[in-house]
Amino acid sequence: MTPRGPIIALVGADGSGKTTTGSALLSWMRQDRPVEFCHLGKQTGNWGRAIARLPLMGSRMDRRIVQTTDKARTSGKTRFFPALIIFILSMRRVIRFRRMLKLNRQGLAILTDRYPQVVVPGPMDGPGLVFSEENSGVVQALACLERGLYAWMASYRPDLVIRLNVDLQTAIARKPDHRRASLERKIADVPQIDFGGAPILDLDATEPSATVISKAEAAIADVLQRHDSQKLEPSCSC
Template sequence: MHLVGSARRKTKHPAPLIAIVGSDGSGKSTVGLALLAWMQTQRPTAFCHLGKQTGNIGRAIARLPFVGASADRKIVSRSSKARDEKGAGALVSLIIFVLSMRRVFRFLRMRRLHRKGIAILTDRYPQAGIPGPMDGPGLVARNPSGFIARFLTRREQGLYDWMSEYVPDLVIRLNIDLETALLRKPDHRYESLQRKISDVPKLTFNGAPVLELDSTEPLETVLEKARIAISDVLKQYHEVL
Protein backbone atom coordinates (compact mmCIF):
# COMPACT_ATOMS: atom_id res chain seq x y z
CA MET A 1 0.00 0.00 0.00
CA HIS A 2 1.39 3.39 -0.99
CA LEU A 3 -0.33 6.72 -0.24
CA VAL A 4 0.75 9.72 -2.33
CA GLY A 5 -0.05 12.95 -0.52
CA SER A 6 -1.49 13.26 2.94
CA ALA A 7 -4.95 12.04 3.84
CA ARG A 8 -4.79 14.33 6.90
CA ARG A 9 -6.07 17.42 5.15
CA LYS A 10 -8.63 19.97 6.22
CA THR A 11 -12.11 18.77 5.33
CA LYS A 12 -13.86 21.08 2.91
CA HIS A 13 -16.80 18.99 1.75
CA PRO A 14 -20.13 18.40 3.51
CA ALA A 15 -19.30 14.68 3.66
CA PRO A 16 -16.49 12.30 2.62
CA LEU A 17 -15.79 11.98 -1.11
CA ILE A 18 -13.83 8.89 -2.17
CA ALA A 19 -13.01 8.12 -5.82
CA ILE A 20 -11.97 4.75 -7.24
CA VAL A 21 -10.03 5.00 -10.51
CA GLY A 22 -8.29 2.56 -12.81
CA SER A 23 -8.49 1.12 -16.28
CA ASP A 24 -11.12 -1.35 -17.40
CA GLY A 25 -10.36 -4.72 -15.81
CA SER A 26 -8.82 -3.23 -12.67
CA GLY A 27 -11.82 -4.21 -10.55
CA LYS A 28 -13.37 -0.80 -9.86
CA SER A 29 -16.93 -2.11 -9.70
CA THR A 30 -16.09 -5.16 -7.59
CA VAL A 31 -13.98 -3.16 -5.14
CA GLY A 32 -16.46 -0.29 -5.15
CA LEU A 33 -19.51 -2.39 -4.28
CA ALA A 34 -17.66 -4.15 -1.48
CA LEU A 35 -16.43 -0.85 -0.03
CA LEU A 36 -19.91 0.64 -0.41
CA ALA A 37 -21.44 -2.11 1.75
CA TRP A 38 -18.78 -1.46 4.40
CA MET A 39 -19.06 2.35 4.28
CA GLN A 40 -22.83 2.18 4.64
CA THR A 41 -22.31 0.60 8.04
CA GLN A 42 -20.38 3.74 9.02
CA ARG A 43 -22.63 6.48 7.60
CA PRO A 44 -25.12 7.09 4.71
CA THR A 45 -23.17 6.50 1.48
CA ALA A 46 -24.05 6.58 -2.22
CA PHE A 47 -22.17 4.88 -5.07
CA CYS A 48 -21.97 7.10 -8.16
CA HIS A 49 -20.66 6.03 -11.59
CA LEU A 50 -19.04 9.07 -13.21
CA GLY A 51 -18.03 7.55 -16.53
CA LYS A 52 -19.61 8.10 -19.94
CA GLN A 53 -19.84 4.33 -20.57
CA THR A 54 -19.32 4.88 -24.29
CA GLY A 55 -17.24 1.70 -24.41
CA ASN A 56 -20.34 -0.36 -23.67
CA ILE A 57 -22.09 1.28 -26.63
CA GLY A 58 -19.15 0.59 -28.91
CA ARG A 59 -18.92 -3.05 -27.91
CA ALA A 60 -22.67 -3.49 -28.43
CA ILE A 61 -22.34 -2.04 -31.95
CA ALA A 62 -19.37 -4.29 -32.70
CA ARG A 63 -21.45 -7.38 -31.85
CA LEU A 64 -24.15 -6.52 -34.40
CA PRO A 65 -24.27 -9.11 -37.21
CA PHE A 66 -22.82 -8.26 -40.64
CA VAL A 67 -22.24 -4.52 -40.10
CA GLY A 68 -21.10 -4.35 -36.49
CA ALA A 69 -17.34 -4.69 -36.95
CA SER A 70 -17.25 -2.21 -39.84
CA ALA A 71 -19.35 0.36 -37.96
CA ASP A 72 -17.19 -0.01 -34.87
CA ARG A 73 -14.00 0.66 -36.88
CA LYS A 74 -15.52 3.80 -38.36
CA ILE A 75 -16.52 5.10 -34.93
CA VAL A 76 -13.02 4.51 -33.56
CA SER A 77 -11.46 6.21 -36.59
CA ARG A 78 -13.67 9.27 -36.38
CA SER A 79 -13.27 9.57 -32.62
CA SER A 80 -9.49 9.52 -32.95
CA LYS A 81 -9.69 12.53 -35.28
CA ALA A 82 -10.97 14.55 -32.35
CA ARG A 83 -7.51 14.22 -30.81
CA ASP A 84 -5.34 14.95 -33.84
CA GLU A 85 -3.98 18.30 -35.01
CA LYS A 86 -7.12 19.57 -36.76
CA GLY A 87 -9.73 17.67 -34.82
CA ALA A 88 -13.02 16.26 -36.00
CA GLY A 89 -15.73 17.99 -37.96
CA ALA A 90 -18.82 19.60 -36.50
CA LEU A 91 -20.99 16.46 -36.38
CA VAL A 92 -18.43 14.18 -34.70
CA SER A 93 -17.47 16.98 -32.32
CA LEU A 94 -21.12 17.40 -31.37
CA ILE A 95 -21.53 13.66 -30.71
CA ILE A 96 -18.43 13.57 -28.50
CA PHE A 97 -19.58 16.67 -26.65
CA VAL A 98 -23.04 15.18 -26.01
CA LEU A 99 -21.42 12.03 -24.64
CA SER A 100 -19.28 14.17 -22.32
CA MET A 101 -22.46 15.81 -21.08
CA ARG A 102 -23.58 12.40 -19.80
CA ARG A 103 -20.65 12.61 -17.39
CA VAL A 104 -21.52 16.20 -16.45
CA PHE A 105 -25.12 15.23 -15.60
CA ARG A 106 -23.89 12.31 -13.47
CA PHE A 107 -21.44 14.64 -11.77
CA LEU A 108 -24.23 17.13 -10.98
CA ARG A 109 -26.35 14.34 -9.49
CA MET A 110 -23.40 13.32 -7.34
CA ARG A 111 -22.96 16.92 -6.15
CA ARG A 112 -26.65 17.12 -5.20
CA LEU A 113 -26.34 14.01 -3.04
CA HIS A 114 -23.11 15.28 -1.55
CA ARG A 115 -24.62 18.61 -0.54
CA LYS A 116 -27.19 16.67 1.50
CA GLY A 117 -24.37 15.29 3.64
CA ILE A 118 -24.30 11.85 2.02
CA ALA A 119 -20.84 10.29 1.74
CA ILE A 120 -19.91 9.56 -1.87
CA LEU A 121 -17.97 6.66 -3.35
CA THR A 122 -17.39 6.98 -7.09
CA ASP A 123 -16.49 4.62 -9.89
CA ARG A 124 -14.13 6.82 -12.00
CA TYR A 125 -13.63 10.56 -11.60
CA PRO A 126 -13.36 13.36 -14.20
CA GLN A 127 -9.95 14.93 -14.68
CA ALA A 128 -8.78 17.71 -16.98
CA GLY A 129 -5.04 17.10 -17.23
CA ILE A 130 -4.77 14.00 -19.45
CA PRO A 131 -7.08 14.02 -22.49
CA GLY A 132 -8.62 10.84 -23.79
CA PRO A 133 -10.40 7.76 -22.50
CA MET A 134 -9.25 7.90 -18.85
CA ASP A 135 -12.02 10.31 -17.84
CA GLY A 136 -10.50 13.32 -19.60
CA PRO A 137 -11.84 15.59 -22.36
CA GLY A 138 -12.29 14.00 -25.77
CA LEU A 139 -12.08 17.15 -27.94
CA VAL A 140 -8.48 18.18 -27.56
CA ALA A 141 -7.26 19.06 -31.06
CA ARG A 142 -4.85 21.99 -31.05
CA ASN A 143 -6.41 23.59 -34.13
CA PRO A 144 -10.01 22.35 -34.46
CA SER A 145 -11.57 23.05 -37.84
CA GLY A 146 -14.68 25.17 -37.98
CA PHE A 147 -16.46 27.45 -35.53
CA ILE A 148 -18.67 24.71 -34.03
CA ALA A 149 -15.76 22.35 -33.37
CA ARG A 150 -13.70 25.16 -31.81
CA PHE A 151 -16.59 26.25 -29.60
CA LEU A 152 -17.35 22.70 -28.42
CA THR A 153 -13.66 21.98 -27.76
CA ARG A 154 -13.31 25.04 -25.54
CA ARG A 155 -16.64 24.37 -23.82
CA GLU A 156 -15.80 20.74 -23.08
CA GLN A 157 -12.40 21.66 -21.66
CA GLY A 158 -14.05 24.25 -19.43
CA LEU A 159 -16.49 21.67 -18.09
CA TYR A 160 -13.69 19.25 -17.24
CA ASP A 161 -11.70 22.05 -15.60
CA TRP A 162 -14.76 22.85 -13.47
CA MET A 163 -15.43 19.23 -12.47
CA SER A 164 -11.80 18.55 -11.59
CA GLU A 165 -11.77 21.50 -9.18
CA TYR A 166 -14.05 19.48 -6.89
CA VAL A 167 -11.19 17.50 -5.36
CA PRO A 168 -11.87 14.13 -3.68
CA ASP A 169 -10.75 13.51 -0.10
CA LEU A 170 -9.09 10.32 -1.31
CA VAL A 171 -8.44 8.69 -4.67
CA ILE A 172 -8.01 4.90 -4.67
CA ARG A 173 -5.99 4.03 -7.77
CA LEU A 174 -6.20 0.41 -8.87
CA ASN A 175 -3.14 -0.43 -10.93
CA ILE A 176 -3.07 -3.40 -13.28
CA ASP A 177 -0.93 -4.81 -16.07
CA LEU A 178 -2.18 -5.13 -19.64
CA GLU A 179 -2.07 -8.94 -19.72
CA THR A 180 -4.28 -9.30 -16.66
CA ALA A 181 -6.67 -6.60 -17.87
CA LEU A 182 -7.13 -8.40 -21.19
CA LEU A 183 -7.80 -11.69 -19.40
CA ARG A 184 -10.50 -9.98 -17.36
CA LYS A 185 -11.92 -8.00 -20.28
CA PRO A 186 -11.40 -10.12 -23.43
CA ASP A 187 -14.06 -8.15 -25.34
CA HIS A 188 -12.21 -4.83 -24.94
CA ARG A 189 -9.97 -3.32 -27.60
CA TYR A 190 -6.25 -3.95 -27.05
CA GLU A 191 -5.25 -0.42 -28.04
CA SER A 192 -7.86 1.18 -25.80
CA LEU A 193 -6.84 -0.84 -22.74
CA GLN A 194 -3.17 -0.17 -23.44
CA ARG A 195 -3.83 3.59 -23.62
CA LYS A 196 -5.86 3.60 -20.40
CA ILE A 197 -3.30 1.57 -18.44
CA SER A 198 -0.59 3.94 -19.65
CA ASP A 199 -2.59 7.04 -18.64
CA VAL A 200 -3.74 5.88 -15.18
CA PRO A 201 -0.43 6.58 -13.35
CA LYS A 202 -0.27 10.10 -14.83
CA LEU A 203 -3.52 11.31 -13.25
CA THR A 204 -3.06 13.73 -10.34
CA PHE A 205 -6.63 14.87 -9.50
CA ASN A 206 -5.55 18.36 -8.47
CA GLY A 207 -3.38 17.17 -5.61
CA ALA A 208 -5.86 14.79 -3.97
CA PRO A 209 -4.27 12.09 -1.77
CA VAL A 210 -3.88 8.96 -3.91
CA LEU A 211 -3.78 5.44 -2.49
CA GLU A 212 -1.82 3.21 -4.89
CA LEU A 213 -3.06 -0.38 -4.91
CA ASP A 214 -2.09 -3.41 -6.96
CA SER A 215 -5.38 -4.86 -8.16
CA THR A 216 -3.75 -8.19 -9.02
CA GLU A 217 -3.47 -8.88 -5.28
CA PRO A 218 -6.23 -10.93 -3.60
CA LEU A 219 -9.48 -8.98 -3.34
CA GLU A 220 -9.56 -9.06 0.46
CA THR A 221 -6.02 -7.66 0.59
CA VAL A 222 -7.01 -4.79 -1.68
CA LEU A 223 -10.17 -4.13 0.34
CA GLU A 224 -8.34 -4.14 3.68
CA LYS A 225 -5.80 -1.58 2.47
CA ALA A 226 -8.59 0.58 1.07
CA ARG A 227 -10.61 0.36 4.29
CA ILE A 228 -7.64 1.55 6.36
CA ALA A 229 -7.21 4.66 4.18
CA ILE A 230 -10.96 5.38 4.04
CA SER A 231 -11.23 5.01 7.82
CA ASP A 232 -8.76 7.88 8.21
CA VAL A 233 -10.95 10.09 5.99
CA LEU A 234 -14.12 9.12 7.86
CA LYS A 235 -12.40 9.89 11.16
CA GLN A 236 -11.60 13.43 10.00
CA TYR A 237 -15.25 14.10 9.27
CA HIS A 238 -16.28 12.60 12.57
CA GLU A 239 -13.84 14.93 14.34
CA VAL A 240 -15.45 18.07 12.84
CA LEU A 241 -19.02 17.09 13.73
Protein backbone atom coordinates in the same frame (compact mmCIF):
# COMPACT_ATOMS: atom_id res chain seq x y z
CA MET B 1 -26.07 24.31 6.94
CA THR B 2 -25.44 20.57 6.51
CA PRO B 3 -21.72 19.84 6.05
CA ARG B 4 -20.98 17.96 2.87
CA GLY B 5 -19.98 14.33 3.08
CA PRO B 6 -16.61 12.93 2.04
CA ILE B 7 -16.02 11.94 -1.58
CA ILE B 8 -14.05 8.77 -2.29
CA ALA B 9 -13.06 8.29 -5.94
CA LEU B 10 -12.22 4.83 -7.24
CA VAL B 11 -10.25 5.07 -10.50
CA GLY B 12 -8.43 2.68 -12.78
CA ALA B 13 -8.45 1.21 -16.26
CA ASP B 14 -10.93 -1.44 -17.31
CA GLY B 15 -9.82 -4.76 -15.84
CA SER B 16 -8.35 -3.20 -12.70
CA GLY B 17 -11.15 -4.57 -10.52
CA LYS B 18 -13.15 -1.39 -9.92
CA THR B 19 -16.50 -3.19 -9.91
CA THR B 20 -15.44 -5.87 -7.44
CA THR B 21 -13.58 -3.45 -5.20
CA GLY B 22 -16.29 -0.81 -5.40
CA SER B 23 -19.07 -3.23 -4.46
CA ALA B 24 -17.15 -4.44 -1.41
CA LEU B 25 -16.27 -0.92 -0.29
CA LEU B 26 -19.84 0.29 -0.70
CA SER B 27 -21.22 -2.50 1.48
CA TRP B 28 -18.54 -1.87 4.09
CA MET B 29 -19.06 1.91 4.18
CA ARG B 30 -22.84 1.53 4.51
CA GLN B 31 -22.46 -0.34 7.77
CA ASP B 32 -22.26 2.89 9.78
CA ARG B 33 -23.41 5.74 7.53
CA PRO B 34 -25.55 6.57 4.47
CA VAL B 35 -23.44 6.29 1.31
CA GLU B 36 -24.39 6.86 -2.31
CA PHE B 37 -22.59 5.18 -5.19
CA CYS B 38 -22.20 7.41 -8.27
CA HIS B 39 -20.88 6.22 -11.63
CA LEU B 40 -19.41 9.30 -13.29
CA GLY B 41 -18.28 7.75 -16.55
CA LYS B 42 -19.91 8.18 -19.95
CA GLN B 43 -20.06 4.38 -20.47
CA THR B 44 -19.35 4.77 -24.18
CA GLY B 45 -17.29 1.58 -24.08
CA ASN B 46 -20.42 -0.42 -23.27
CA TRP B 47 -22.17 1.18 -26.24
CA GLY B 48 -19.26 0.34 -28.54
CA ARG B 49 -19.20 -3.31 -27.50
CA ALA B 50 -22.97 -3.53 -27.95
CA ILE B 51 -22.66 -2.08 -31.47
CA ALA B 52 -19.85 -4.52 -32.31
CA ARG B 53 -22.13 -7.46 -31.44
CA LEU B 54 -24.80 -6.38 -33.93
CA PRO B 55 -25.15 -8.78 -36.88
CA LEU B 56 -23.75 -7.97 -40.32
CA MET B 57 -22.59 -4.33 -39.96
CA GLY B 58 -21.82 -4.20 -36.23
CA SER B 59 -18.07 -4.78 -36.29
CA ARG B 60 -17.62 -2.39 -39.23
CA MET B 61 -19.58 0.35 -37.47
CA ASP B 62 -17.55 -0.17 -34.29
CA ARG B 63 -14.25 0.12 -36.18
CA ARG B 64 -15.45 3.32 -37.84
CA ILE B 65 -16.37 4.86 -34.49
CA VAL B 66 -13.00 3.89 -33.00
CA GLN B 67 -11.11 5.33 -35.97
CA THR B 68 -13.04 8.59 -35.73
CA THR B 69 -12.47 9.05 -31.99
CA ASP B 70 -8.80 8.04 -32.18
CA LYS B 71 -8.23 10.54 -34.98
CA ALA B 72 -9.90 13.27 -32.95
CA ARG B 73 -7.66 12.59 -29.95
CA THR B 74 -4.35 12.22 -31.80
CA SER B 75 -4.53 14.80 -34.58
CA GLY B 76 -7.02 17.15 -32.98
CA LYS B 77 -8.81 17.50 -36.30
CA THR B 78 -12.52 16.85 -35.79
CA ARG B 79 -15.50 17.49 -37.99
CA PHE B 80 -18.63 19.08 -36.61
CA PHE B 81 -20.85 16.00 -36.22
CA PRO B 82 -18.28 13.81 -34.36
CA ALA B 83 -17.36 16.83 -32.22
CA LEU B 84 -21.02 17.37 -31.36
CA ILE B 85 -21.41 13.70 -30.33
CA ILE B 86 -18.30 13.89 -28.14
CA PHE B 87 -19.60 17.09 -26.52
CA ILE B 88 -23.06 15.61 -25.89
CA LEU B 89 -21.47 12.61 -24.19
CA SER B 90 -19.44 14.95 -22.00
CA MET B 91 -22.63 16.75 -21.04
CA ARG B 92 -24.01 13.37 -19.95
CA ARG B 93 -21.10 13.20 -17.51
CA VAL B 94 -21.76 16.77 -16.32
CA ILE B 95 -25.38 15.86 -15.52
CA ARG B 96 -24.20 12.86 -13.48
CA PHE B 97 -21.66 15.02 -11.70
CA ARG B 98 -24.27 17.62 -10.75
CA ARG B 99 -26.46 14.88 -9.29
CA MET B 100 -23.51 13.66 -7.24
CA LEU B 101 -22.86 17.16 -5.91
CA LYS B 102 -26.49 17.51 -4.87
CA LEU B 103 -26.29 14.29 -2.85
CA ASN B 104 -22.95 15.30 -1.39
CA ARG B 105 -24.31 18.67 -0.24
CA GLN B 106 -27.05 16.82 1.61
CA GLY B 107 -24.31 15.36 3.81
CA LEU B 108 -24.11 11.93 2.18
CA ALA B 109 -20.78 10.19 1.76
CA ILE B 110 -20.07 9.47 -1.90
CA LEU B 111 -18.22 6.57 -3.51
CA THR B 112 -17.59 7.10 -7.22
CA ASP B 113 -16.55 4.83 -10.03
CA ARG B 114 -14.41 7.07 -12.28
CA TYR B 115 -13.87 10.78 -11.69
CA PRO B 116 -13.53 13.59 -14.25
CA GLN B 117 -10.08 15.12 -14.68
CA VAL B 118 -8.55 17.71 -16.96
CA VAL B 119 -4.85 16.75 -16.87
CA VAL B 120 -4.85 13.98 -19.49
CA PRO B 121 -7.32 14.34 -22.40
CA GLY B 122 -8.92 11.17 -23.64
CA PRO B 123 -10.66 8.02 -22.46
CA MET B 124 -9.50 8.12 -18.82
CA ASP B 125 -12.24 10.59 -17.92
CA GLY B 126 -10.61 13.62 -19.55
CA PRO B 127 -11.91 15.98 -22.25
CA GLY B 128 -12.61 14.30 -25.57
CA LEU B 129 -11.99 17.31 -27.80
CA VAL B 130 -8.61 18.96 -28.34
CA PHE B 131 -7.76 22.31 -29.85
CA SER B 132 -6.60 22.45 -33.49
CA GLU B 133 -6.38 25.33 -35.93
CA GLU B 134 -7.67 22.94 -38.60
CA ASN B 135 -11.05 22.77 -36.90
CA SER B 136 -13.94 25.10 -37.60
CA GLY B 137 -14.83 27.91 -35.23
CA VAL B 138 -17.84 25.97 -33.97
CA VAL B 139 -15.73 22.90 -33.13
CA GLN B 140 -13.17 25.13 -31.41
CA ALA B 141 -15.94 26.67 -29.35
CA LEU B 142 -17.22 23.21 -28.35
CA ALA B 143 -13.68 22.19 -27.33
CA CYS B 144 -13.30 25.32 -25.23
CA LEU B 145 -16.66 24.84 -23.55
CA GLU B 146 -15.98 21.15 -22.89
CA ARG B 147 -12.60 21.86 -21.32
CA GLY B 148 -14.18 24.52 -19.12
CA LEU B 149 -16.76 22.02 -17.89
CA TYR B 150 -14.09 19.46 -17.08
CA ALA B 151 -12.04 22.10 -15.27
CA TRP B 152 -15.13 22.97 -13.22
CA MET B 153 -15.74 19.32 -12.29
CA ALA B 154 -12.06 18.74 -11.50
CA SER B 155 -12.10 21.77 -9.15
CA TYR B 156 -14.08 19.59 -6.71
CA ARG B 157 -11.21 17.54 -5.34
CA PRO B 158 -12.10 14.15 -3.85
CA ASP B 159 -11.18 13.57 -0.21
CA LEU B 160 -9.40 10.40 -1.33
CA VAL B 161 -8.56 8.85 -4.68
CA ILE B 162 -8.03 5.09 -4.70
CA ARG B 163 -6.04 4.40 -7.84
CA LEU B 164 -6.01 0.80 -9.04
CA ASN B 165 -2.96 0.06 -11.17
CA VAL B 166 -2.97 -3.01 -13.41
CA ASP B 167 -0.73 -4.43 -16.14
CA LEU B 168 -1.95 -5.02 -19.68
CA GLN B 169 -1.92 -8.81 -19.59
CA THR B 170 -4.01 -8.95 -16.42
CA ALA B 171 -6.47 -6.42 -17.82
CA ILE B 172 -6.85 -8.39 -21.06
CA ALA B 173 -7.37 -11.63 -19.14
CA ARG B 174 -10.11 -9.98 -17.10
CA LYS B 175 -11.68 -8.10 -20.01
CA PRO B 176 -11.18 -10.25 -23.14
CA ASP B 177 -13.98 -8.42 -24.98
CA HIS B 178 -12.21 -5.05 -24.69
CA ARG B 179 -9.95 -3.56 -27.34
CA ARG B 180 -6.26 -4.12 -26.56
CA ALA B 181 -5.18 -0.69 -27.80
CA SER B 182 -7.83 1.03 -25.68
CA LEU B 183 -6.79 -0.88 -22.55
CA GLU B 184 -3.14 -0.13 -23.20
CA ARG B 185 -3.74 3.60 -23.46
CA LYS B 186 -5.91 3.76 -20.35
CA ILE B 187 -3.37 1.80 -18.30
CA ALA B 188 -0.64 4.22 -19.40
CA ASP B 189 -2.79 7.28 -18.59
CA VAL B 190 -3.84 6.26 -15.06
CA PRO B 191 -0.54 7.07 -13.24
CA GLN B 192 -0.35 10.51 -14.89
CA ILE B 193 -3.59 11.83 -13.43
CA ASP B 194 -3.17 13.80 -10.19
CA PHE B 195 -6.76 14.97 -9.55
CA GLY B 196 -5.74 18.47 -8.53
CA GLY B 197 -3.49 17.39 -5.69
CA ALA B 198 -6.08 15.19 -3.96
CA PRO B 199 -4.69 12.48 -1.65
CA ILE B 200 -4.05 9.34 -3.71
CA LEU B 201 -3.71 5.75 -2.56
CA ASP B 202 -1.96 3.69 -5.22
CA LEU B 203 -2.82 0.00 -5.11
CA ASP B 204 -1.53 -2.93 -7.12
CA ALA B 205 -4.69 -4.35 -8.66
CA THR B 206 -2.95 -7.64 -9.46
CA GLU B 207 -2.82 -8.49 -5.76
CA PRO B 208 -5.57 -10.71 -4.31
CA SER B 209 -8.89 -8.89 -4.16
CA ALA B 210 -9.12 -9.25 -0.38
CA THR B 211 -5.73 -7.54 0.01
CA VAL B 212 -6.70 -4.64 -2.26
CA ILE B 213 -10.01 -4.15 -0.47
CA SER B 214 -8.40 -4.30 2.99
CA LYS B 215 -5.86 -1.59 2.08
CA ALA B 216 -8.60 0.58 0.59
CA GLU B 217 -10.79 0.20 3.68
CA ALA B 218 -7.95 1.29 5.96
CA ALA B 219 -7.37 4.47 3.93
CA ILE B 220 -11.09 5.26 3.75
CA ALA B 221 -11.45 4.70 7.51
CA ASP B 222 -8.86 7.44 8.12
CA VAL B 223 -10.77 9.85 5.86
CA LEU B 224 -14.10 9.10 7.52
CA GLN B 225 -12.62 9.48 10.99
CA ARG B 226 -11.15 12.90 10.15
CA HIS B 227 -14.44 13.96 8.59
CA ASP B 228 -16.46 12.88 11.62
CA SER B 229 -14.03 14.66 13.96
CA GLN B 230 -14.36 17.90 12.01
CA LYS B 231 -18.17 17.72 12.27
CA LEU B 232 -17.90 17.45 16.04
CA GLU B 233 -15.59 20.46 16.41
CA PRO B 234 -17.46 23.50 17.78
CA SER B 235 -17.66 26.42 15.36
CA CYS B 236 -16.44 29.80 16.50
CA SER B 237 -19.22 32.37 16.89
CA CYS B 238 -16.85 35.30 17.46
